[in-house]
Amino acid sequence: MSLREILKFPDPRLREVSKPVTTFDDGLKTLVKDMIETMYDAKGIGLAAPQVGELVRLVVIDTRPKDESGRRYKYDEMTELERQVPQPLVLINPQIVKGEGKTTFDEGCLSVPGYYETVQRFDKIVMKAQDVNGKEFTIETDGLLAICMQHELDHLEGTLFIDHLSFLKGKRIKDQIKKHGYPVKETEKEEAKDPETCDV
Numbered sequence: 001m002s003l004r005e006i007l008k009f010p011d012p013r014l015r016e017v018s019k020p021v022t023t024f025d026d027g028l029k030t031l032v033k034d035m036i037e038t039m040y041d042a043k044g045i046g047l048a049a050p051q052v053g054e055l056v057r058l059v060v061i062d063t064r065p066k067d068e069s070g071r072r073y074k075y076d077e078m079t080e081l082e083r084q085v086p087q088p089l090v091l092i093n094p095q096i097v098k099g100e101g102k103t104t105f106d107e108g109c110l111s112v113p114g115y116y117e118t119v120q121r122f123d124k125i126v127m128k129a130q131d132v133n134g135k136e137f138t139i140e141t142d143g144l145l146a147i148c149m150q151h152e153l154d155h156l157e158g159t160l161f162i163d164h165l166s167f168l169k170g171k172r173i174k175d176q177i178k179k180h181g182y183p184v185k186e187t188e189k190e191e192a193k194d195p196e197t198c199d200v
């Protein structure tokens with residue numbers, strides 16, 4: 001296993017539409033392990049393959065509380081539906097087949113470090129995907145897990161959370177990053193404050 005470099009906006013690879021996974025081999029299993037290790041190392045709750053430069057439809061997620069307090073930012077407790085989903089979760093060729101209701105969350109992204117903005121998502125979703133061996137499964141969930149899944153699926157289409165903001169707000173953030181890069185000190189401060197908001 002090894003840590004992979006996480007690409008940051010405006011890297012053009014984050015804007016590509018990723019290709020379906022068709023071969024479920026050892027190379028895929030290694031990529032999954034590397035991505036899970038990279039996600040934990042970055043204190044993220046989700047990571048999509050294009051974020052590490054692999055343009056395939058693969059996502060890893062772990063929204064479980066990371067310390068003994070059992071608390072998570074905003075979504076203090078896991079919902080009943082979230083608890084039923086084994087994590088870390090590997091989603092290959094995922095598709096949302098049903099979305100219900102609306103919810104909002106202050107999202108962040110490991111590929112846009114230091115920025116947090118409110119994004120609207122479905123409250124509850126039904127998702128179909130394949131596991132690392134190619135076996136199909138269906139998940140119905142809500143809470144932070146459903147939000148994270150929607151955020152990560154966006155990455156497979158080349159979409160970032162900053163694309164969901166109002167035109168002016170999104171443009172301001174994108175221009176700021178393109179002109180000045182990422183404020184390292186601010187990023188560290190934000191991460192220390194809200195470690196769970198990183199991607200999502």
Ligand code: NI
Nearest residue numbers: 109110111199
């Ligand atoms: Ni992200």
